[in-house]
Amino acid sequence: KxxxxxxxxxxxxxxxxxxxxxxxxxxxxxxxxxxxxxYSQSTEIRPPFEVERAAPHxxxxxxxxxxxxxxxxxxxxRSKGRHGDEHTKxxxxxxxxxxxxxxxxxxxxxxxxxxxxxxxxxHSHLKKYCPDVFITRVSPxxxxxxxxxxxxxxxxxxxEESKIEKIxxxxxxMGGLDSRYLxxxxxxxxxxxxxxxxxxPHRGSPFAKWALDxxxxxxxxxxxxxxxxxxxxxxxxxxxxWMNNEFNPHVPDMPDVRYYSxxxxxxxxxxxxxxxxxxxVIYEAEGDNDGLVSVESSKWGEAFELVHADHIEAINxxxxxxxxxxxxVRPDRTAVFDCLSMYQRIAERLHANNH
Numbered sequence: 001k002x003x004x005x006x007x008x009x010x011x012x013x014x015x016x017x018x019x020x021x022x023x024x025x026x027x028x029x030x031x032x033x034x035x036x037x038x039y040s041q042s043t044e045i046r047p048p049f050e051v052e053r054a055a056p057h058x059x060x061x062x063x064x065x066x067x068x069x070x071x072x073x074x075x076x077x078r079s080k081g082r083h084g085d086e087h088t089k090x091x092x093x094x095x096x097x098x099x100x101x102x103x104x105x106x107x108x109x110x111x112x113x114x115x116x117x118x119x120x121x122x123h124s125h126l127k128k129y130c131p132d133v134f135i136t137r138v139s140p141x142x143x144x145x146x147x148x149x150x151x152x153x154x155x156x157x158x159x160e161e162s163k164i165e166k167i168x169x170x171x172x173x174m175g176g177l178d179s180r181y182l183x184x185x186x187x188x189x190x191x192x193x194x195x196x197x198x199x200x201p202h203r204g205s206p207f208a209k210w211a212l213d214x215x216x217x218x219x220x221x222x223x224x225x226x227x228x229x230x231x232x233x234x235x236x237x238x239x240x241x242w243m244n245n246e247f248n249p250h251v252p253d254m255p256d257v258r259y260y261s262x263x264x265x266x267x268x269x270x271x272x273x274x275x276x277x278x279x280x281v282i283y284e285a286e287g288d289n290d291g292l293v294s295v296e297s298s299k300w301g302e303a304f305e306l307v308h309a310d311h312i313e314a315i316n317x318x319x320x321x322x323x324x325x326x327x328x329v330r331p332d333r334t335a336v337f338d339c340l341s342m343y344q345r346i347a348e349r350l351h352a353n354n355h
Contacts, residue, residue: 090350092166092193093132095155096123099173099199100234104137120316125340129347134158134167138178141225143233144247147174148181152188159191166193168355170346172315173293174238176200176261176300180251189254194355195301196260196346198314199290203248203297204240206285207278212239240297258353259301262342264290264309272319275310290314303349309337316340 098117106115118135126133136154138147169179169192176197182188183195212235216222225232236242253259265288271279275291286294292311316339
């Protein structure tokens with residue numbers, strides 16, 4: 001039989017005439033020899049480390065105590081580093097640039113619900129590792145040039161109001177192309193320290209060409225958007241032909257700006273149903289991709305990191321499962337992408353390179 005009991009343990013190293021301290025003991029057997037326990041009328045309960053500190057070998061215990069103190073101090077310092085104290089934050093603030101058909105904050109129900117482009121706490125998480133984080137908004141479907149012009153206006157206002165010298169750009173999808181154009185053509189190299197692109201089609205996307213030919217032309221979607229006075233140049237700017245023949249030859253990297261990139265890739269059976277067809281179109285032409293941009297097209301700059309995520313998971317957005325499929329297929333919870341960890345690594349890289 002096992003029972004819980006309050007027992008009194010002899011202090012370590014103490015003589016038989018020494019006083020006794022009390023501790024709460026784990027369950028023990030009734031058949032434990034009674035001579036292993038000494039009893040006292042004291043009811044004071046001390047934790048185990050208090051018993052050790054009362055031992056007569058003070059020199060040894062002082063060393064142990066000092067060692068544990070150092071370990072606790074190191075843990076606290078590492079914890080501060082993970083949460084971005086003043087010594088681990090980036091040198092310059094970060095500006096987030098959204099992609100095609102993007103926005104900063106979309107109010108669906110005024111005063112009740114708003115949909116954010118950078119979801120799941122990306123903004124607040126980055127602020128732990130950066131002096132400040134700004135979110136910009138440009139025309140969703142305009143050309144790269146028009147979007148970059150609008151981006152520059154907002155950044156200049158940020159620099160003026162915040163009294164800062166430079167910023168770091170983080171662009172998702174088409175936002176990375178806007179950032180490159182701003183730096184190379186619009187004089188952004190004077191106030192931009194680095195450009196980090198996430199899932200950006202630096203060499204275009206084969207699906208953009210397919211969508212223009214089949215949805216834009218045959219289904220007359222482009223004509224409908226023009227009739228609604230909605231810019232459509234942004235779709236044309238993402239084709240592989242335009243990027244390789246028009247954009248890249250005329251938008252060179254600037255030597256005083258550092259470029260980094262991230263790309264995504266997932267097996268087809270782990271893609272959302274809505275991304276499987278674009279995945280097939282791109283895979284046939286360029287291989288592994290994130291559902292909208294191939295791995296090879298997303299590579300740019302001096303450092304590239306491949307993450308196991310699709311195009312929209314890179315902004316912490318997960319598409320809901322289709323109703324019929326959700327009845328028969330259980331979601332794979334182990335395959336959830338840790339988006340915030342990726343943005344933390346971006347900030348740590350910026351800090352390591354003094355950006």
